[in-house]
Amino acid sequence: MMAAVLEYVQFVLAPQIVTGLAFGVAVILVAIGLTIIFGLLDVINMSHGEFYAFGAFAALALGSLGLPFWLLLALVPLLMLPLGYFTERVLIQRVFNRKDRHVTTLLLTFGLGLVLEDAFRLAFGPNPYRPDTPIRGAVTLFGVFLPNYRLFLIVVGAAVIAAVALVVYRTRLGAMVRAAAFDRNMAASLGVPVATVYAGAFAFGIALAGFAGVLLAPIYSVFPTMGRDFILMAFTVVIVGGLGSIAGAVVAGLFLTQVQAIASLYISPVWTDPIVFGIMVVMLMVRPRGLFGQLGHG
Amino acid sequence: MADASTVAARANHVLVGVLVVAALASAAIGVAVKDTFYLRLATEALIFGGLALSVDILLGYTGLLSLGQALFFGLGAYVSALVLMAVPSFWLALAASLSAGLVLGLVGGIIAIRVRGVYFALITFGMAQVVAKIVYNTRALGASDGLIGVPIIDVNLGVASVSSASPAGFFLVVLAVIVLLYAASAYILDTPFGRLLIALRANDARIPFLGYRTASLRLSAFVFAAVIATVSGALYPMLRGFVSPELLSFATSGNAVITVVLGGVGTLVGALYGSMLLTLLRSLLGSFTEHHLIVIGLLFMGAVIFLPDGLIGLVRRRIVRRLTLEDKPEEKPEEKR
Numbered sequence: 238m239m240a241a242v243l244e245y246v247q248f249v250l251a252p253q254i255v256t257g258l259a260f261g262v263a264v265i266l267v268a269i270g271l272t273i274i275f276g277l278l279d280v281i282n283m284s285h286g287e288f289y290a291f292g293a294f295a296a297l298a299l300g301s302l303g304l305p306f307w308l309l310l311a312l313v314p315l316l317m318l319p320l321g322y323f324t325e326r327v328l329i330q331r332v333f334n335r336k337d338r339h340v341t342t343l344l345l346t347f348g349l350g351l352v353l354e355d356a357f358r359l360a361f362g363p364n365p366y367r368p369d370t371p372i373r374g375a376v377t378l379f380g381v382f383l384p385n386y387r388l389f390l391i392v393v394g395a396a397v398i399a400a401v402a403l404v405v406y407r408t409r410l411g412a413m414v415r416a417a418a419f420d421r422n423m424a425a426s427l428g429v430p431v432a433t434v435y436a437g438a439f440a441f442g443i444a445l446a447g448f449a450g451v452l453l454a455p456i457y458s459v460f461p462t463m464g465r466d467f468i469l470m471a472f473t474v475v476i477v478g479g480l481g482s483i484a485g486a487v488v489a490g491l492f493l494t495q496v497q498a499i500a501s502l503y504i505s506p507v508w509t510d511p512i513v514f515g516i517m518v519v520m521l522m523v524r525p526r527g528l529f530g531q532l533g534h535g
Numbered sequence: 536m537a538d539a540s541t542v543a544a545r546a547n548h549v550l551v552g553v554l555v556v557a558a559l560a561s562a563a564i565g566v567a568v569k570d571t572f573y574l575r576l577a578t579e580a581l582i583f584g585g586l587a588l589s590v591d592i593l594l595g596y597t598g599l600l601s602l603g604q605a606l607f608f609g610l611g612a613y614v615s616a617l618v619l620m621a622v623p624s625f626w627l628a629l630a631a632s633l634s635a636g637l638v639l640g641l642v643g644g645i646i647a648i649r650v651r652g653v654y655f656a657l658i659t660f661g662m663a664q665v666v667a668k669i670v671y672n673t674r675a676l677g678a679s680d681g682l683i684g685v686p687i688i689d690v691n692l693g694v695a696s697v698s699s700a701s702p703a704g705f706f707l708v709v710l711a712v713i714v715l716l717y718a719a720s721a722y723i724l725d726t727p728f729g730r731l732l733i734a735l736r737a738n739d740a741r742i743p744f745l746g747y748r749t750a751s752l753r754l755s756a757f758v759f760a761a762v763i764a765t766v767s768g769a770l771y772p773m774l775r776g777f778v779s780p781e782l783l784s785f786a787t788s789g790n791a792v793i794t795v796v797l798g799g800v801g802t803l804v805g806a807l808y809g810s811m812l813l814t815l816l817r818s819l820l821g822s823f824t825e826h827h828l829i830v831i832g833l834l835f836m837g838a839v840i841f842l843p844d845g846l847i848g849l850v851r852r853r854i855v856r857r858l859t860l861e862d863k864p865e866e867k868p869e870e871k872r
Binding site for chain 1: 594600602646649650652653654656657658660661662664665668669672785789792793796825826827828829831832833835836839840843
């Protein structure tokens with residue numbers, strides 16, 4: 238009896254948890270970008286999923302030129318910084334001060350997502366690509382079979398998430414970001430360059446999504462609508478964690494992806510989405526603000 | 536005495552009148568030159584116009600952006616297809632979709648109206664994605680293929696009977712249904728209930744002070760919009776003979792939002808014109824390139840930035856001015872939206 242349970246944990250449950258954890262780390266990277274952009278700018282970025290896809294496609298294109306994966310992991314997010322910066326400056330600022338900011342910016346970024354998605358299809362065709370796994374092989378830890386690349390993804394992703402949290406909560410730059418999120422005018426009058434902080438935060442969120450795209454490309458395939466399939470989970474994580482909360486995104490991201498991973502052992506994967514969505518609905522009913530407070534508050 | 540809203544509504548009626556006359560004229564031309572393709576396309580544009588109408592009721596009047604309205608449109612289409620495959624009756628299919636719209640709208644509404652603003656947009660998006668995924672994987676509903684082989688039906692209109700296979704005949708039937716949906720929406724939005732919805736959009740914090748419950752108002756608006764969407768969806772399988780999970784997808788919901796924004800938010804008639812225009816544009820672009828989404832996406836972004844009142848906003852201002860001058864020539868013309 239005991240042996241059967243241990244065997245179940247070793248061969249079924251533990252690998253599934255690790256798979257869920259790798260997915261969860263990537264979801265958190267995307268969700269943190271979304272939540273920072275919302276917490277600071279009050280903008281729901283509907284094109285966030287397409288920027289995630291942008292990262293994956295950029296890695297694919299640059300990788301075919303012969304650049305090594307390690308370089309891409311740093312280069313792609315760096316290249317996406319100016320892209321995000323100008324998107325915020327040129328597009329979002331244009332409608333930022335309208336009365337209906339939530340709806341208008343949501344619509345605008347939705348349109349941007351459509352254009353990007355079709356541009357991917359134009360450049361790469363509709364079929365999925367599967368880049369080679371940069372790290373092959375696997376290790377066996379406590380009898381649990383663990384693919385090396387997933388372990389690498391978890392460690393690197395977690396390190397980046399920790400670095401982001403450290404910057405936002407423990408540095409002078411982070412204090413400026415939080416001040417701008419809390420009270421834009423007050424922060425501006427104290428000398429915080431609010432416009433630059435806004436555009437910078439947007440660029441940073443986009444770069445994080447691109448980074449997640451590079452990381453996940455070897456595990457899931459790269460295809461034009463990959464962002465759309467991915468973004469629902471990220472939105473759910475952001476809502477459950479609380480729009481604008483980094484800690485919330487991490488906790489909700491780990492929790493929801495684990496629920497999805499473990500539930501799919503027992504029920505058809507089709508029904509795991511309704512479960513995750515159900516958790517979001519219950520959360521909205523019980524605690525509409527999410528698990529944690531907003532960026533810059535409390 | 537008419538207030539700004541009523542005048543704006545009258546201007547919309549004028550524009551619907553123009554649309555109907557243009558539609559009748561094109562139907563006559565279509566019959567004369569024995570066209571099938573463009574009449575079918577125009578019928579489809581009207582059907583998707585009905586979906587856009589339901590988005591506009593929520594966005595333009597109640598201030599709720601639904602990113603999952605295709606959920607109701609698609610379910611209406613599936614219900615209609617299932618009914619038609621069992622009993623080929625136009626009216627039964629319409630009645631079944633309408634009842635389904637009431638029930639599903641109530642269920643969806645209870646989930647969605649707890650929240651506002653961006654949360655509402657995201658929760659409707661999520662609801663539609665989840666249901667679309669379930670339908671996509673349900674064998675009984677044809678899974679990814681959808682339901683194929685919906686029979687051609689005869690629409691019994693009492694005095695005459697029109698086959699759904701007749702391009703001009705069925706176009707007129709759909710035109711009648713969609714104009715009826717428009718009329719019903721315009722009528723309801725002009726009642727005190729409709730004014731409350733507009734008030735909800737303007738400032739929902741004040742509604743309780745006037746003695747109304749915001750939750751039940753929002754729920755009514757949601758159910759109403761859901762019914763408009765399911766009834767429009769019910770027409771789709773009659774036209775095309777099949778339904779597919781694509782009808783429930785985010786692409787369909789997003790298209791409806793694009794249609795409303797291009798046509799003009801809060802005008803109702805903008806949804807119909809927008810749908811005609813977009814369908815035509817897509818068909819024209821489709822003959823050059825598969826990548827019409829880039830063009831439509833850019834146009835849409837342009838409309839969001841430069842044309843907050845949509846295309847109808849450009850024309851309607853003139854009509855409103857004329858109507859106001861007729862009504863009370865001594866006062867300065869004013870416009871609400």
